[in-house]
Amino acid sequence: MTALFTYYLIIEVTCLVASVIFLWREPHTVWRLHPWYLLVVVLTEFTGTYLTHTADAPNQWVYNLYLFVIPIFLGLVLYHIIHALTPIRRRWLYGWWVVCLVVYVAETWATGGISVYNKYTRYFVNGGISVACAYYFVQQYRIPGYRNLKASPDFWWLYGTCCFYIGQGIITLFSRPLSHPGAIILGIPLYKILYFILTYSLYGLWSYAYYLRWHTRQRSSNS
Numbered sequence: 597m598t599a600l601f602t603y604y605l606i607i608e609v610t611c612l613v614a615s616v617i618f619l620w621r622e623p624h625t626v627w628r629l630h631p632w633y634l635l636v637v638v639l640t641e642f643t644g645t646y647l648t649h650t651a652d653a654p655n656q657w658v659y660n661l662y663l664f665v666i667p668i669f670l671g672l673v674l675y676h677i678i679h680a681l682t683p684i685r686r687r688w689l690y691g692w693w694v695v696c697l698v699v700y701v702a703e704t705w706a707t708g709g710i711s712v713y714n715k716y717t718r719y720f721v722n723g724g725i726s727v728a729c730a731y732y733f734v735q736q737y738r739i740p741g742y743r744n745l746k747a748s749p750d751f752w753w754l755y756g757t758c759c760f761y762i763g764q765g766i767i768t769l770f771s772r773p774l775s776h777p778g779a780i781i782l783g784i785p786l787y788k789i790l791y792f793i794l795t796y797s798l799y800g801l802w803s804y805a806y807y808l809r810w811h812t813r814q815r816s817s818n819s
Contacts, residue, residue, distance in 0.1 A: 604795055605641045611799035612638055618806035626676045627809055630802075633669045636662065660710040667696040667721050670757065674728045677750045682735045696721060719768065722761050729758035749808035756801025763794040 612634040622628045640662040647655040675689040696717070703714045732754055736745075745751040767790055780786065 602641070602645055603792060605638065605645065607795055607799050608634065608638050608641055611803050614803035615806050618803075618810035622809060622813070624809075626673055627806075629669065629672075630806070633665070636665055654711060656713040657710045660704070660714050663714055663717060663721070664700060667724070668693060670725055671696075671728075674725065674732075674754070674757075677754055678728065678732050678735070680750065681732065681739070692724060696724070719765075722765050722768075725757065725761045726765060729754055729761070733758070747808060747812075749805040749812070752801050752808065753805035756798045756805070759801070760794045760798035763790070763797075767791060767794075 612631060615631040615634055619627055619630055640658055644655040644658045647653045647658065671689055671692045675684070675686070678684055699720050700714060700717045703717050704710055707714070736743075736751075767787055
């Protein structure tokens with residue numbers, strides 16, 4: 597039973613709880629969607645782990661279904677964060693969704709269904725998210741004047757997203773040397789350690805962004 601409660605699941609559940617607490621009565625629709633997205637993340641992780649360790653059944657289809665949700669949700673949040681910094685046309689968001697759908701359907705059809713993990717769709721989605729994050733930071737650099745990014749929930753949310761997806765892309769790029777039997781620290785494969793650090797950074801920074809949203813609302817209501 598303990599095999600079901602992995603470190604990843606604990607981190608994700610913690611972030612889910614933080615989102616529920618700090619985003620309670622959040623007025624912005626995009627931020628209000630976060631607890632629901634994180635609930636999907638937790639259910640995906642739990643189901644995938646259960647199928648592997650308890651039911652001894654394949655779980656690729658679970659992550660394929662979840663993969664379909666990632667570009668929809670993250671694309672929406674990234675669009676609103678970037679749009680708040682520098683206006684961009686909504687057609688970029690719609691175009692992203694359409695292209696991701698085409699890539700997803702094409703790979704699913706080519707592999708014969710959702711039972712085979714859509715790794716190339718994952719690469720494409722990771723690349724698109726990384727490009728969007730890089731664009732945000734470039735625009736931050738180009739805009740003159742001082743901005744208190746330390747208190748910006750948008751910045752910390754996007755920073756966590758950037759670290760995770762760019763880091764995941766690097767791990768994928770160097771998957772062979774990182775998976776080598778000799779790449780072990782304290783008996784743990786190096787790639788697992790790196791992935792844990794990325795996961796902790798993602799959901800830790802997201803939780804901090806939720807706190808900042810709550811703190812901003814509290815400060816506004818008391819002013």
